[in-house]
Amino acid sequence: MTRKLSDLTLEELWVLFPVVINDHNPSYAQWYKDERDALKKVLSSKMIGRVSHIGSTAVANLKSKPTVDILLELSEGSIIDEVEKLLCQDSWINMSKQKNPYVSYSYNKGYTPNGYDERVFHLHVRYENDWDELYFCEYLKNHEHIAKDYAVLKSELALEFKNNRDAYTDAKSEFIKKHTNIARCLYKGKF
Numbered sequence: 001m002t003r004k005l006s007d008l009t010l011e012e013l014w015v016l017f018p019v020v021i022n023d024h025n026p027s028y029a030q031w032y033k034d035e036r037d038a039l040k041k042v043l044s045s046k047m048i049g050r051v052s053h054i055g056s057t058a059v060a061n062l063k064s065k066p067t068v069d070i071l072l073e074l075s076e077g078s079i080i081d082e083v084e085k086l087l088c089q090d091s092w093i094n095m096s097k098q099k100n101p102y103v104s105y106s107y108n109k110g111y112t113p114n115g116y117d118e119r120v121f122h123l124h125v126r127y128e129n130d131w132d133e134l135y136f137c138e139y140l141k142n143h144e145h146i147a148k149d150y151a152v153l154k155s156e157l158a159l160e161f162k163n164n165r166d167a168y169t170d171a172k173s174e175f176i177k178k179h180t181n182i183a184r185c186l187y188k189g190k191f
Contacts, residue, residue, distance in 0.1 A: 028057040049073040130191040139183035
Protein backbone atom coordinates (compact mmCIF):
# COMPACT_ATOMS: atom_id res chain seq x y z
CA MET A 1 0.00 0.00 0.00
CA THR A 2 1.32 3.43 -0.94
CA ARG A 3 1.67 5.87 1.93
CA LYS A 4 0.09 9.30 1.70
CA LEU A 5 2.49 12.21 1.29
CA SER A 6 1.26 13.66 4.56
CA ASP A 7 2.49 10.50 6.35
CA LEU A 8 6.09 10.88 5.12
CA THR A 9 8.86 12.57 7.08
CA LEU A 10 10.62 15.55 5.58
CA GLU A 11 13.65 13.38 4.85
CA GLU A 12 11.47 10.81 3.06
CA LEU A 13 9.89 13.59 1.00
CA TRP A 14 13.32 14.89 0.00
CA VAL A 15 14.28 11.42 -1.25
CA LEU A 16 11.01 11.04 -3.16
CA PHE A 17 11.36 14.57 -4.58
CA PRO A 18 15.09 15.18 -5.06
CA VAL A 19 16.51 18.46 -6.26
CA VAL A 20 17.13 18.03 -9.97
CA ILE A 21 18.19 20.67 -12.47
CA ASN A 22 17.09 20.20 -16.07
CA ASP A 23 17.55 22.08 -19.31
CA HIS A 24 14.87 24.67 -19.96
CA ASN A 25 11.63 23.20 -21.27
CA PRO A 26 9.91 25.56 -23.74
CA SER A 27 6.57 24.16 -22.52
CA TYR A 28 6.97 25.89 -19.14
CA ALA A 29 5.48 29.12 -20.50
CA GLN A 30 2.36 27.31 -21.68
CA TRP A 31 2.09 25.33 -18.44
CA TYR A 32 2.15 28.63 -16.57
CA LYS A 33 -0.56 30.12 -18.81
CA ASP A 34 -2.73 27.03 -18.43
CA GLU A 35 -2.44 27.10 -14.65
CA ARG A 36 -2.93 30.88 -14.49
CA ASP A 37 -6.16 30.51 -16.47
CA ALA A 38 -7.29 27.66 -14.20
CA LEU A 39 -6.63 29.82 -11.12
CA LYS A 40 -8.75 32.59 -12.62
CA LYS A 41 -11.63 30.11 -12.94
CA VAL A 42 -11.26 28.88 -9.37
CA LEU A 43 -10.91 32.26 -7.69
CA SER A 44 -13.15 35.27 -8.03
CA SER A 45 -11.75 38.06 -10.20
CA LYS A 46 -12.23 40.29 -7.15
CA MET A 47 -9.67 38.18 -5.26
CA ILE A 48 -6.93 38.21 -7.87
CA GLY A 49 -4.54 41.08 -8.31
CA ARG A 50 -1.50 40.21 -10.42
CA VAL A 51 -0.45 36.69 -11.45
CA SER A 52 3.19 36.25 -12.49
CA HIS A 53 5.39 33.45 -13.76
CA ILE A 54 8.47 33.70 -11.53
CA GLY A 55 11.55 31.62 -10.89
CA SER A 56 13.94 29.99 -13.30
CA THR A 57 11.29 28.36 -15.48
CA ALA A 58 10.19 31.89 -16.45
CA VAL A 59 13.61 32.64 -17.94
CA ALA A 60 14.22 31.30 -21.45
CA ASN A 61 17.13 28.87 -21.74
CA LEU A 62 17.83 28.84 -17.99
CA LYS A 63 18.37 25.44 -16.40
CA SER A 64 15.98 24.90 -13.53
CA LYS A 65 14.13 22.51 -11.32
CA PRO A 66 11.18 21.30 -13.44
CA THR A 67 8.79 23.25 -11.25
CA VAL A 68 6.79 26.23 -12.50
CA ASP A 69 6.64 28.93 -9.84
CA ILE A 70 3.64 31.23 -9.84
CA LEU A 71 3.20 34.35 -7.74
CA LEU A 72 -0.50 35.01 -7.12
CA GLU A 73 -1.03 38.43 -5.63
CA LEU A 74 -4.35 38.94 -3.95
CA SER A 75 -6.22 42.17 -4.30
CA GLU A 76 -6.80 44.27 -1.21
CA GLY A 77 -9.80 43.02 0.72
CA SER A 78 -9.39 39.39 -0.29
CA ILE A 79 -9.66 37.02 2.65
CA ILE A 80 -6.81 34.51 2.65
CA ASP A 81 -8.87 31.81 4.38
CA GLU A 82 -11.46 31.93 1.57
CA VAL A 83 -8.68 31.76 -1.02
CA GLU A 84 -7.12 28.80 0.75
CA LYS A 85 -10.41 26.90 0.85
CA LEU A 86 -10.93 27.36 -2.91
CA LEU A 87 -7.34 26.41 -3.75
CA CYS A 88 -7.44 23.24 -1.65
CA GLN A 89 -10.69 22.23 -3.36
CA ASP A 90 -8.79 22.56 -6.65
CA SER A 91 -6.11 20.02 -5.59
CA TRP A 92 -3.52 22.52 -4.38
CA ILE A 93 -1.73 21.30 -1.24
CA ASN A 94 -0.85 23.91 1.35
CA MET A 95 2.81 23.63 2.31
CA SER A 96 3.29 26.66 4.52
CA LYS A 97 1.46 29.58 6.07
CA GLN A 98 2.95 32.82 7.28
CA LYS A 99 0.96 35.79 8.51
CA ASN A 100 3.76 37.95 9.92
CA PRO A 101 5.53 40.13 8.92
CA TYR A 102 3.31 39.70 5.85
CA VAL A 103 0.84 37.10 4.53
CA SER A 104 2.61 34.43 2.50
CA TYR A 105 1.05 31.05 1.78
CA SER A 106 2.69 28.36 -0.37
CA TYR A 107 0.93 25.58 -2.27
CA ASN A 108 2.14 22.69 -4.39
CA LYS A 109 0.59 20.73 -7.20
CA GLY A 110 2.07 17.78 -9.09
CA TYR A 111 3.58 15.88 -6.18
CA THR A 112 2.35 12.28 -6.06
CA PRO A 113 3.11 9.30 -3.78
CA ASN A 114 5.19 7.96 -6.70
CA GLY A 115 7.24 11.13 -7.23
CA TYR A 116 6.86 14.11 -9.49
CA ASP A 117 3.96 14.34 -11.93
CA GLU A 118 4.61 15.57 -15.49
CA ARG A 119 3.67 19.14 -14.50
CA VAL A 120 4.74 20.45 -11.11
CA PHE A 121 3.82 23.84 -9.69
CA HIS A 122 4.62 25.97 -6.66
CA LEU A 123 2.09 28.69 -5.96
CA HIS A 124 3.13 31.62 -3.79
CA VAL A 125 0.12 33.56 -2.51
CA ARG A 126 0.57 37.06 -1.10
CA TYR A 127 -1.06 40.46 -1.22
CA GLU A 128 0.00 42.89 -3.95
CA ASN A 129 3.44 44.45 -3.48
CA ASP A 130 6.79 44.82 -5.27
CA TRP A 131 8.15 41.38 -4.34
CA ASP A 132 11.83 40.46 -4.64
CA GLU A 133 11.05 37.49 -6.90
CA LEU A 134 9.70 39.81 -9.58
CA TYR A 135 12.90 41.86 -9.61
CA PHE A 136 15.24 38.86 -9.58
CA CYS A 137 13.37 37.16 -12.41
CA GLU A 138 13.39 40.34 -14.51
CA TYR A 139 17.12 40.76 -13.88
CA LEU A 140 17.88 37.21 -15.04
CA LYS A 141 15.79 37.73 -18.18
CA ASN A 142 17.84 40.81 -19.07
CA HIS A 143 21.32 39.65 -17.98
CA GLU A 144 22.18 36.39 -19.72
CA HIS A 145 25.65 36.13 -18.17
CA ILE A 146 24.18 36.33 -14.65
CA ALA A 147 21.56 33.74 -15.59
CA LYS A 148 24.37 31.44 -16.77
CA ASP A 149 26.24 31.93 -13.50
CA TYR A 150 23.04 31.12 -11.64
CA ALA A 151 22.55 27.94 -13.68
CA VAL A 152 26.08 26.78 -12.82
CA LEU A 153 25.53 27.51 -9.13
CA LYS A 154 22.20 25.65 -9.07
CA SER A 155 23.66 22.63 -10.87
CA GLU A 156 26.54 22.41 -8.37
CA LEU A 157 24.23 22.82 -5.39
CA ALA A 158 21.77 20.23 -6.73
CA LEU A 159 24.58 17.66 -6.70
CA GLU A 160 25.64 18.61 -3.20
CA PHE A 161 22.14 18.88 -1.73
CA LYS A 162 20.15 16.45 -3.88
CA ASN A 163 18.10 15.24 -0.92
CA ASN A 164 17.97 18.41 1.16
CA ARG A 165 15.84 21.07 -0.45
CA ASP A 166 16.19 23.49 2.47
CA ALA A 167 20.01 23.41 2.30
CA TYR A 168 19.84 23.84 -1.50
CA THR A 169 17.59 26.88 -1.13
CA ASP A 170 19.71 28.39 1.65
CA ALA A 171 22.91 27.96 -0.36
CA LYS A 172 21.44 30.02 -3.24
CA SER A 173 20.26 32.86 -1.04
CA GLU A 174 23.42 35.02 -1.10
CA PHE A 175 23.52 35.01 -4.93
CA ILE A 176 19.80 35.78 -5.15
CA LYS A 177 19.94 38.57 -2.58
CA LYS A 178 22.95 40.23 -4.25
CA HIS A 179 21.33 40.30 -7.69
CA THR A 180 17.89 41.21 -6.35
CA ASN A 181 19.39 44.28 -4.68
CA ILE A 182 21.01 45.29 -7.98
CA ALA A 183 17.71 44.70 -9.80
CA ARG A 184 15.78 46.79 -7.28
CA CYS A 185 18.08 49.74 -8.05
CA LEU A 186 17.98 49.14 -11.77
CA TYR A 187 14.19 48.65 -12.04
CA LYS A 188 13.13 50.83 -9.11
CA GLY A 189 9.36 51.03 -8.87
CA LYS A 190 8.69 48.72 -11.83
CA PHE A 191 6.64 46.28 -9.79
